[in-house]
Amino acid sequence: MLETMLDLPVEKQIFYAVLGFSWTVYLWEAYLSYRQRRIYRSTTHVPQELGKIMDPETFEKSRLYQLDKSNFSFWSGLYSETEGTLILLLGGIPFLWDVAGSATARFGLTPAYEISQSLVFLTFATLFSALTGLPWSLYNTFVIEEKHGFNQQTLGFFFKDAVKKFVVTQCILLPVTSLLLYIIKIGGDYFFIYAWLFTLAVSLVLVTIYADYIAPLFDKFTPLPDGELKTSIEDMAQSISFPLTKIYVVEGSKRSSHSNAYFYGFFKNKRIVLFDTLLEDYSPLNKPGEPQSEPPENDETSSESKAKPKNKKQGCNNPEILAVLGHELGHWKLGHTVKNIVISQMNSFLCFSLFAALIGRKELFVAFGFIDSQPTLIGLMIIFQFIFSPYNELLSFCLTVLSRRFEFQADAFARGLGKASELYSALIKLNKDNLGFPVADWLFSMWHYSHPPLLERLRALGNAKQD
Numbered sequence: 001m002l003e004t005m006l007d008l009p010v011e012k013q014i015f016y017a018v019l020g021f022s023w024t025v026y027l028w029e030a031y032l033s034y035r036q037r038r039i040y041r042s043t044t045h046v047p048q049e050l051g052k053i054m055d056p057e058t059f060e061k062s063r064l065y066q067l068d069k070s071n072f073s074f075w076s077g078l079y080s081e082t083e084g085t086l087i088l089l090l091g092g093i094p095f096l097w098d099v100a101g102s103a104t105a106r107f108g109l110t111p112a113y114e115i116s117q118s119l120v121f122l123t124f125a126t127l128f129s130a131l132t133g134l135p136w137s138l139y140n141t142f143v144i145e146e147k148h149g150f151n152q153q154t155l156g157f158f159f160k161d162a163v164k165k166f167v168v169t170q171c172i173l174l175p176v177t178s179l180l181l182y183i184i185k186i187g188g189d190y191f192f193i194y195a196w197l198f199t200l201a202v203s204l205v206l207v208t209i210y211a212d213y214i215a216p217l218f219d220k221f222t223p224l225p226d227g228e229l230k231t232s233i234e235d236m237a238q239s240i241s242f243p244l245t246k247i248y249v250v251e252g253s254k255r256s257s258h259s260n261a262y263f264y265g266f267f268k269n270k271r272i273v274l275f276d277t278l279l280e281d282y283s284p285l286n287k288p289g290e291p292q293s294e295p296p297e298n299d300e301t302s303s304e305s306k307a308k309p310k311n312k313k314q315g316c317n318n319p320e321i322l323a324v325l326g327h328e329l330g331h332w333k334l335g336h337t338v339k340n341i342v343i344s345q346m347n348s349f350l351c352f353s354l355f356a357a358l359i360g361r362k363e364l365f366v367a368f369g370f371i372d373s374q375p376t377l378i379g380l381m382i383i384f385q386f387i388f389s390p391y392n393e394l395l396s397f398c399l400t401v402l403s404r405r406f407e408f409q410a411d412a413f414a415r416g417l418g419k420a421s422e423l424y425s426a427l428i429k430l431n432k433d434n435l436g437f438p439v440a441d442w443l444f445s446m447w448h449y450s451h452p453p454l455l456e457r458l459r460a461l462g463n464a465k466q467d
Helices: 002-007 010-042 056-089 092-105 114-147 155-186 188-217 228-239 300-304 318-333 336-358 362-367 376-387 389-416 420-433 442-448 454-460
Strands: 221-223 244-250 261-264 270-275
Touching: 010 056, 010 362, 010 376, 010 389, 010 442, 056 092, 056 114, 056 420, 092 114, 092 376, 114 155, 114 376, 155 188, 155 376, 188 221, 188 261, 188 336, 228 244, 228 270, 228 318, 261 318, 270 318, 318 336, 318 389, 318 420, 336 376, 336 389, 362 376, 376 389, 389 420, 389 442, 389 454, 420 454
Parallel strands: 244 270
Antiparallel strands: 221 244, 261 270
């Protein structure tokens, strides 16, 4: 087999190596998921170690939820891998490039206008991806999430949101891509440095403006009202010199009953965002008996999301929220955010440097059907997506391991603030609210879990109260 491969032209060797590695990764992922599904199917009773922190009803709900998600992931993954293989085998990428060229030719633009053709190609490619992924997204949202009580969206809201996401993505992607291609074209021998600096600047700008200008296009952000919780958060931030400027509550309940919290911003302008589903006193899912107030005339979120009262108490109390934020602020205090940015940018610079060394290799383009042309955008796609795929898999695993280490350190930071007991109970509540399954196959969790399993985090928190 190896000798046969070596007898092939180099472009064929590249093509089949890329295809073979892609299927190797898929089969590895499928094997890991199979191992985890065996856990879901066989662990039907609460293990003795979990008896004090998880009741049988919740355990069974989480088991069935995760089993449904795993089965869905298998079929969607198989479809995605098959689709990608057929696109490569049938020459889908050069075909779409030619279609983009025909479209630009209608406006009098010759192949010399490569950037214009690249933007049309990118639009067609993202549209194709959105359309082929739509049935899977619909099934995931309105069958799996709906079945297990998480979905809060109507069909109309879902489609309106999908269109809005596509339009906003194009408004950002197309200008950024055109400028990147232009920089690569005119950058000379050191274009990779300029391209890296440009992507660095873009990422910093997007992080800065996302929560203030992009996220509000999709979700409603309101300042956390004055009161005990806000005062306690501000006091905790001040105690560790966290430069907090604003605290927002985002209306996550209009989409899903899953919960989250995060902070963002640079330098002396930090903001904290809490999902309303995280806050026991604010979550609308905890108020089934209260009449719904009339929505404001122009309030789309109220009229287009489902009002689905839950019979369970959702979210955390104020001390537990402070413990969760103590964990999140621990990431900042311990420099995890800065370290992740540095790693990301070092990786970006390395990839652009290797791209500069490989972009002139014609056999890379021939391998994927581009015999007479070497478009820069196609070169970026081939090298970053296909040629770098082994490196990307290794890097992803290393970052997963590092992330778990950071999570333990952030938990320890919250414990150092005297919030071990509250974080202990918060982790249990959040696991219950999100139907997380606390039993994992060791190999599956090692490869996939960016956060340590629940039991490992609880053990690390020490002698906190289990009730």
